[in-house]
Amino acid sequence: MKPINIRLLAWYDSHARTLPWRVSPGEGRQGVLPDPYHVWLSEVMLQQTTVATVGPYFEKFIAKWPTVKNLAACDLEDVMKAWAGLGYYSRARNLKACADKVASEHDGKFPQTAAELQKLPGIGPYTSAAIAAIAFGERTTVVDGNIERVSTRHTANSTPLPQVKEHCREFMDRVTPADRPGDFVQAMMDLGATICTPRNPACSLCPINDDCQGHIQQIAEQFPVKAPKKPKPTRVGAAFVAQRPDGAIWLTKRPNKGLLGGMSVVPTTGWTASKNGATGYAAAPIVGDWIPHGHIRHTFTHFHLELEVWSAHVNMLPGDGWWSLQHQIGGEALPTVMKKVISAVADDLFKVPK
DNA sequence: AATTCGGGGAA
DNA sequence: TTCCCAGAATT
Structure with a gap:
């Protein structure tokens, strides 16, 4: 059987979603990387937020502030107004702080490694790894909610979140290729968003179902295991x-x-x-x-x-x-x-x- | 390790 | 209703 990354990248080449912050599929296959500013902006907006919700906000921000220097030059109040309705408003303040820092300390160019990116406001373990892989081609280990679901199902790992996150990181470190790491992580996320869904996963359509323990044992839907939630007062x-x-x-x-x-x-x-x-x-x-x-x-x-x-x-x-x-x-x-x-x-x- | 941060779409 | 989403910062 071919390695996971080969099967997943082949699937991605024919099934990748076209999203506003991505380059066209044709360019992507030729190795063209997207604008780091677009990748950063989309990743921050996508933190705990769905693609459908982010779309219009991303377009509005890019039209209003075409470059990170433009964003750095504006007033925070204008960013808060543009962010209104998107939620988690500390993201908006950190976004502005990050833009200011990139403009003033990096001449408007984003650092190219996950380690450097994570030093910036609002950029944590996930976002730093995602930007480094997608915009700069670094072979990082990316773990988001989609990847937690795909990897725990693939290995039928019943360790509850958040402890299982470390196992997901090891899984990703094992399967992420040095070639096209950005496309690979996006393939994992697209898979989680469209096929390996929280409920009623479409396992029959999955490009890596042959060696997925969740699918083989018909127990995919029960992963990942989560701690019970507290009731909302x-x-x-x-x-x-x-x-x-x-x-x-x-x-x-x-x-x-x-x-x-x-x-x-x-x-x-x-x-x-x-x-x-x-x-x-x-x-x-x-x-x-x-x-x-x-x-x-x-x-x-x-x-x-x-x-x-x-x-x-x-x-x-x-x-x-x-x-x-x-x-x-x-x-x-x-x-x-x-x-x-x-x-x-x-x-x-x-x-x-x- | 737990808690605090919004909002909307899907089932 | 409940769940969950390309999580980070704080305690």
């Missing part, structure tokens, strides 16, 4: 949409660290396990004729949130913040939960093109 609070007579909405900025760090929000109460202290309009940032708009629900990584939504027409508010005019709101750095809140008051505000 629910937190509650109230949000206040203050509107000026001209329709502008009062926004404030979250601190740069923690949940929704650096993002723009309307004033809210604290988000607590249960209602405590002042609630409803009694907790509003200013006395006024607050009108109830029901509540919105939103789920974060580790808790559910239920927010009462209130609105009122006011002329001024205390504290730090600014009035955002209706035509500006779509361009603000608003996380999705805040778009839900504002939509509950003015449901047509985000239907206008940004």
Whole structure:
């Protein structure tokens, strides 16, 4: 039987997905490597985020900032606005910090080894290895969620995550070729995304099913084994949409660290396990004729949130913040939960093109 | 080693 | 609903 990398690369040459950050399949087969800036940007966006979600954001960023130097030259606030809705907002701040460092310390050229890349903000073990392999052809050992699934199934390894990750690394070190390492890791990831899927894997179509223990024993779907997850608690609070007579909405900025760090929000109460202290309009940032708009629900990584939504027409508010005019709101750095809140008051505000 | 970070698509 | 996604940083 041919080695795994031979079978996988042959499959990749005929089945590779065409994605915005990849070179064309024809170029790829001729050994053309993609732009490191594109690879880096896509890899950071793809951290815990699906290809379908990333696509439009990637296109928007490339159009707005064609090079890493362009990104370094812009304001962080513009990056936060462009990243709004994509989630995990520390990625956006690290993205900017990384661009600044590449521009100022490396003359706008990304380091070419995984070891050097990992010294940059927002680039960890996975992303450094992926960029080095895909953009520079280094024979690194890449392990992501797809590869964890493919490799644990191939070896029928029932060690639970995250301990099994080291075995996955050894598996990859054993099978990754020195020639076309970037295409190989992308082939592994495409395989995991399209055939070796979490549920109902299409084993009959898999190019490496002949020596896959998961397939042979008909137990592929049970890997990887994971520790049971904790239930998500629910937190509650109230949000206040203050509107000026001209329709502008009062926004404030979250601190740069923690949940929704650096993002723009309307004033809210604290988000607590249960209602405590002042609630409803009694907790509003200013006395006024607050009108109830029901509540919105939103789920974060580790808790559910239920927010009462209130609105009122006011002329001024205390504290730090600014009035955002209706035509500006779509361009603000608003996380999705805040778009839900504002939509509950003015449901047509985000239907206008940004 | 555990926890904290968003959001959306699929089943 | 639950799961999981081209994970990193922090504690």
